[in-house]
Amino acid sequence: MALVLPILLLLLIGLIEFGRAFFIYAVVSNAAREGVRAGIVEPLDFDYVKNAVTRTLVLVPPGDVDIDIHYDDGTDEGTFTDPAKIEEGRSRIGTEVDVVVTSILQTPAGRMVFARAAEAGTDSGEVQRAVRSEGAGPPQHGQRRSRERV
Numbered sequence: 098m099a100l101v102l103p104i105l106l107l108l109l110i111g112l113i114e115f116g117r118a119f120f121i122y123a124v125v126s127n128a129a130r131e132g133v134r135a136g137i138v139e140p141l142d143f144d145y146v147k148n149a150v151t152r153t154l155v156l157v158p159p160g161d162v163d164i165d166i167h168y169d170d171g172t173d174e175g176t177f178t179d180p181a182k183i184e185e186g187r188s189r190i191g192t193e194v195d196v197v198v199t200s201i202l203q204t205p206a207g208r209m210v211f212a213r214a215a216e217a218g219t220d221s222g223e224v225q226r227a228v229r230s231e232g233a234g235p236p237q238h239g240q241r242r243s244r245e246r247v
Contacts, residue, residue: 128153
């Protein structure tokens with residue numbers, strides 16, 4: 098019994114620590130999701146975003162977590178933190194842009210359409226309306242030009 102007890106205690110403590118680490122990972126992941134949601138609603142209010150993150154950090158000391166807010170600039174060059182660029186992007190909401198549908202993924206929750214921006218100066222006869230009425234059928238898979246509302 099004296100030889101088995103230390104091994105059992107080691108296994109028990111290891112299980113508890115693994116569960117704690119997994120819990121902290123889940124809490125930090127949920128806090129990041131809440132921060133993203135808050136950033137979508139109020140992109141210029143960084144304090145609102147940080148408060149949304151810290152509100153969801155349960156049993157994780159907020160002093161141990163560094164919260165940095167970065168927005169993707171839509172290119173491969175990285176991210177930015179300048180609120181002026183966010184305001185610049187607001188002017189584009191509701192405008193129509195040409196896109197090329199690269200793939201479509203049908204999930205139980207709905208259809209996901211992946212697209213990239215179309216090149217300027219292409220034939221407008223190729224551009225089709227992507228917003229369809231009910232019963233019009235899904236767009237075909239593959240390279241196809243369409244117009245999306247942002």
